[in-house]
Amino acid sequence: MLSAEEWTIVALSLKVGGVALAAMLPLAFALAWVLARAHFPGKLLLDAIVHLPLVVPPVVTGWALLLAFGPNGPIGGVLERWFGISVLFRWTGAAIAAGIMALPLMVRAMRLSIEAVDRRLESAARTLGAGPGRVFWSLTLPLSLPGVLAGAVLGFARSIGEFGATITFVSNVPGQTQTLPLAIYSALQQPGAEATVWRLSAMSVALSLVALVASEMLTRRVRRGLHVL
């Protein structure tokens, strides 16, 4: 099985993916809700911007993050001056990169499930005395929940597989930013580390497979849910 060092890599990947997911989940849901329900000028542009990390070369996303979070960047400068925090070469930076890269996938899945919620049920709830807040908590959220969870799982899987933006943004620091893909990349550069590559790759595939199966099962629940009326 895996060595202690390799388990550290797996644990770090799960931590980075988990934190990326937790941090992005509310934002992803809010964006998905806005894109599914709101009408405003510039919606198309917002939609495009959200999807940008999906199509832009990851190295560009990583470089943009470096500019933003660097000591002289608009966000990095504030973090450094006010809180004395730097995310460069840290696992927190890896989580930011992973979260940004996972965001479009999460928003897509969640948006579809919010759009699939039958608005007629919501208007029925309104006539039954429920204000917009209660309608959201009692209907919109629970009915879209399987899709929201599917999006979350998908985002998590994408997070732990993130490579290009991470290595550009926070480099490849063992124990800090060296997640599974980065560790595999490093092992590939070393002569005689094929066994490590095999084991870590197998671990990556296993984690992704579990996530994809879970996501697909949740998505099916959404589709079935559409036909219950």
Place this chain on the structure above:
Amino acid sequence: MSFEIRVDKQLGEASIALDLTAGDGLTVLFGPSGIGKTSVLNMVAGLLRPDRGRIAVAGRVLFDTDAGIDLAPERRRAGYVFQEPRLFPHRRVRANLLYGAADDSGLAAAVAMLGIGHLLDRWPRTLSGGEARRVAIGRALLRDPAFLLLDEPLSSLDRARRGEIMDAILRVRDAAGLPILMVTHDPDEAERLGTRIVRID
């Protein structure tokens, strides 16, 4: 007057103009399909906003363009039975019935009147069309409505179910004493249930 509805609404190509005043009991809005009868119910329920006009039910003004009144649907106290049952699929029948109720004190009586006691723990997707419709009627009654809106409550039901629902509506009409506005395109239904019939065409 129970219902005072004077509204104008442009819906795409079609326009709806209605001026109706009706007393107690069950008022039937009767007319062919597709002329906006459901839109009238939606305007009374607050789900569709008239371009201008005034809607008052049992003396309470729900909408008035001149006075700038437009109550939100949740504040109109409508008991709206839609053409489709619109039961909440992730809640059992009991929770559906009580969704709009302040407490469960009225549950037993409503359940008995509609004959749905054996359905309380079922999921909506397991109900037949007639059962779902009775639950939808119960849910509308239990929210303590000031008036009822019924949209084609007998459509797409077989003969036996129609009799069943019709009896339920008659019981509600006579027992609850609520003003009821019902939409149908079926003359027999209109004749049998209506205290008065308003034709729109």
